[in-house]
Amino acid sequence: MSTEPKQELTSVDLAALVGELGSYEGAKVDKAYLYGDDLVRLKMRDFDRGRVELMLEVGDRKRVHTVSPERVPDAPGRPPQFAMMLRNRLSGADFVGVEQYEFDRILEFVFDREDGMTRIIVELFGQGNVAVTNREYEVIDSLETVRLKSRTVVPGSRYEFPESRVNPLTVSREAFDQQMDDSDTDVVRTLATQLNFGGLYAEELCTRAGVEKTLDIEDASEDEYERIYQAIERLALDLRNATLEPRVYLEGEGNDGSGDSESNDENGDSGGDGNSDDVDAERDDETNAHVVDVTPFPLEEHEGLASESHETFNGALEEYFFRLDLDADEPDPRDQRPDFEEQIAKHQRIIDQQEGAIQGFDEQAEAEREKAELLYAHYGTVDDLLSTVRSARDDGVPWGEIAGRLDEAKEEGMDAAQPFVDVNGKEGTVTIRLEGDPITLLVEDGVEKNADRLYTEAKRIAEKKEGALAAIEDTREELAEIERRRDEWETDDSDEEAADEEGDDERDWLAEPSVPIRQNEQWYERFRWFRTSDDYLVIGGRNADQNEELVKKYLERGDRVLHTQAHGGPVTVLKATDPSEASSGDIEIPDSSVEEAAQFAVSYSSVWKDGRYAGDVYVVDSDQVSKTPESGEYLEKGGFAIRGDRTYLDDTPVGVAVGIQCEPYTRVVGGPPSAIEGQAVTTIEVEPGRFAQADAAKRIYRELRERFADESFVRKIASPDQIAHFLPPGGSRLLEE
Template sequence: MDPKRELTSVDLAALVGELDTYEGAKVDKAYLYGDDLVRLKMRDFDRGRVELLLEVGETKRAHTVAPERVPDAPGRPPQFAMMLRNRLSGADFVDVEQYEFDRILEFVFEREDGVTRIIVELFGQGNVAVTNGEYEVIDSLETVRLKSRTVVPGSRYEFPETRTNPLTVSREAFGREMEESDTDVVRTLATQLNFGGLYGEEVCSRAGVEKAMDIADADEAVYDRLYEATERLALDVRNRNFEPRLYLEDDAGDGNDGEAGDGGEGNDDSSSGRVVDVTPFPLEEHAELAADPYDSFLSALDDYFYRLELAEEEEPDPTDQRPDFEEEIAKYERIIEQQEGAIEGFELEAEAMREQAELLYAEYGLVDDILTTVQEARAQDRPWEEIEERFEAGKERGIEAAEAVVDVDGSEGIVTVDLDGDRIDLVAHDGLEQNADRLYTEAKRIAEKKEGALAAIEDTREDLEDAKRRRDQWEADDGDENEEEADAEAEDTDWLSLASVPIRENEPWYDRFRWFHTSDDYLVIGGRNADQNEELVKKYLEPGDKVLHTQAHGGPVTVLKATDPSEASSSDIELPETSIEEAAQFAVSYASVWKDGRYAGDVYAVDSDQVTKTPESGEYLEKGGFAIRGDRTYYDDTPVGVAVGIQCEPYTRVIGGPPSAVEGEAATTIELEPGRYAQADAAKRLYREFRERFADESFVRKIASPDRIQHFMPPGGSRIAEQ
């Protein structure tokens, strides 16, 4: 797993509880390193020197560090550091708070001449804002001008919009947040309840709830278990029941069971391995990782980021050593074996469910007698204990229906029957048909899991073949590639004339959709069919994203992503107009507009929160369709335009999309326009043209087959545009 580089909201909630023990310390000096690391040097009368680091760049953290670990003071202090010294020198540290459940810390300092607040934003681009006691911004590392908020000197600091705090949410509000979701349980906890990915999974594990359970399948009992797990976690934070852990992976990427050793305060050499996470208490999600215990979360954070920096400084150049292909191949073979076992299990489980449903119908009279007996008794307010006693008495008299009953669970309203040696749970208040339908539905759900597993195993087999191919290529080259050529910058390399272009393959998660990166490096993805359109809206649409669609019927759902799905989504990101215009051209080019031979069409754009799968009353949405609430921004007469190119750096692959976005990323491109050649025929023409352009024809053959080129072409006829 990749090492953690940003503190979570749960981390900050725990962190505040330890930082406030330093209240009363006096500030000596402030430093700024680069443009994202602030250091405050303080004196605590009980503990002596205190060093506080606030970093808001690629790494986002806030914690104290051992004095011997602070970086050397930079040269001439910049204006921001001078401003901090002028306002904080001799000031008392009086308070630290987390804003709501957001990744924002507010530090408060007091001096005779006034109050200074340092607000540290540990999300998105990151920021440190310095305000007076009335929240008027004195200065900030980054100027923020978004539709939703502004952070500029002279203005009042504006916090982001308040989000749900899962550590204080009521049971009723928790249930409403879950009910309003249209995805699975873990994604709902991560986004709607703002737990983030890791703690969303942790709550599921602690509650014993399947992470991938669709929210539609979750009932009140599931919600109760999840809420209880959330309350226990919140209680640990409020009562400071911390047992900090620093988690490690060994060099092979696998953890070890159990605790690795004693961490304690400032322990640099507690256990070997690569640090990957640090948490205020042990996590079930990390049960397979080696773990160092610590006395305080602050000391664990200090060690974690110190060791992370050391590991990055000492990390060897991967080009100097042979990758462990054998271990990678063995890993994929193990995964395939597990997946094959899971598929077989799904098949058996689904078949067992179907057989149970058929048994109910085969024993229709018997099962109906049992359910009718229970329902009539409950209608007369008979207690469950009495119902169970009646079945026991019936067994003694040899009544067949009573003999089939093996258990009565009044707490769950379940009656378990034995039919031909199969034990089947019946929901007592439902009829036979409803119980059978429930079993058939469950069998269908399990069969769908099998389909997902089949798709996953194909992906793993492709990964396995890729690892074998890379191993064979390495051995054929004998590791004797020209290092200067491999490390050359793309703009300094004449890829077309190279006799041998090194292959660097990458298959991103979005590769099965239509996609491109805008000139501003934002990802745009579009559906290839109704199923993918449906999937994009349901699974990948996040706050801050833009959705674009043509006015004409038959276009792809086009999503301009503000963040990657692995990142925390934010509605505060202001997407550049150039990116929106390129996304609009993408939407119109891969729609029926191109297929009809037209050269322009109208496109509209809306925010993600305007898109819903719930139709207006009396209306119906087809698969892949969606409804829009609110105003639309129109891009009239948007010209079509598609270029297909071959990228050589950082990856070797075919790319395609609006010419303005593709041309800067590819070694060579071919621009298309609507024309008379069928898609497959046009793709072959492009393939031949690319082979003629590259000296290394085998390179084109390996990464840019006609099928792969066709993957990036619009539907309908095309031709090469005249240059």
């Protein structure tokens, strides 16, 4: 029976890892990189070890470890905004340390520089996330925004950790017994869920303790509790003392189940397996076994698997995930149907959680409003109570004595004391109960201010609900897209076979397991640009400076200039010739190219930003454009004067497609759909919508990555920031196909 390879590190793995990672304290950060939207690489330099490469991946695979420099992926072409932010905050910073948050799958890396501290919080659970905060845990940026009932991770807000859970490595015997007794299932499930060990380590603990895994909790004896607790203590001791014997486990052809094979890891340095090439050669020569797990010490649960020992857990993790990538290349991706059912179930679970959060926000907001209204309904009683407490404090009466007096007055039947519950001297508050609901009040504030504070809290909760509504709409759209692709997969088999037969002479780039990267950055790529379906270059300014530059430097005889009637559009130049070629006024540019250039001009103007779907565009020849104003007029930067007649293209529709080109060069392209669809191997159309530019770019990136068998290719050439380069300013949404 085949074992599914491990894709995510466990809480036990992270507990073992922090000690090794902590040994790099004092290393200085050189540079940060972001691959796609889920893999962060930090390049550091350690005084003793030299170059240190730290990988943080939070996508389908969730891992943290160092890697050997020779195994570092090539740097992406243009660093995205998130990577630039990390470089600005971390360049030259010292690595201070790393901690695991409680026993959760969360690591917090701390970096310090003269101008401030930076915390990088890596979430290796759920959808995964990397949040960057300052010393006070204010979120600077994060790969994903989180808006749930239980927690929020949004730039500008304070980072919220998940709710605390039981830490089984520090749990007392009494608390352990209580957790076990509270369960209504068997021993192994109780260890996995109530004690938070997860499935594998729950089974391992049962095996080490000699306790039947399926034993019902009600039938478990005191002796069996004791043996399990001792097994947990031994595990915790090994982790605290870093008593590790890392293993990489394998199964498949060549696995005789005989146990350990010798590792070539002699030096135990920055995650490196000294002679990793030899290990790879042995693998090729001796066996077709594939890796299935990596652990910080040998597991009795894996006794039947072959294993390789490593000096360091970092080294074992590096080898495991490197080999996992090699194993993943072996099947033909074209034969693998995506697990649509799992994706649909996952999104439905998220929607259920978000609906619960929305309902919770409604209930919380209503509860705060009801508290405020209760204060006004019992105004006299509450005011008397607050006045009594304030007067006592003014007379120097201690908080404890005030509580005692109010309790006595309550027993004696005094009306003003009846709502009293408790006081908190540290916070300066008194808690009362009105019609069954406890309400905490600031003593120094009157009834009105306390009520206003409750109304304000209700309003804040209602605003959180608005964010949750936007999030659930995103999830529903993603779910609809997955269902569409599932239906397409199931119904279009015959069409795909026909397309394969027709396209035998053409390379199917989407299905290629490895797409070669061929880049050749051109002078015009810093502007907005595209090539028309007739192969004419169109360039547009991104701002007033670029508009100025286009007219002064790149506008030549024979070119056409286009601009929208609406204010706030780019200067758009339809080049008759390339700047390296001799210009001529005799070139007749096809109407199709003029129309595509007009669509480009209107799409990247304020027309799109305003949510409109069409606008008027005018076209003039290059010699009608001047930077010299008429007498008495003034031209702003980026502006220009038009002399002579204009040709108008009324009601030009907006339209933008973004795609990936594979030949002659590999790059992201974008512009009018009629032009881009003929140049890219796959495209996605967008229209004006409510998703911010960065959010729309992430959605496009994820869709493109799923379309290519070679996901690493998309990561290298089409980051969300590179895609955003081709999206119009303002909101967008992906068109349904």
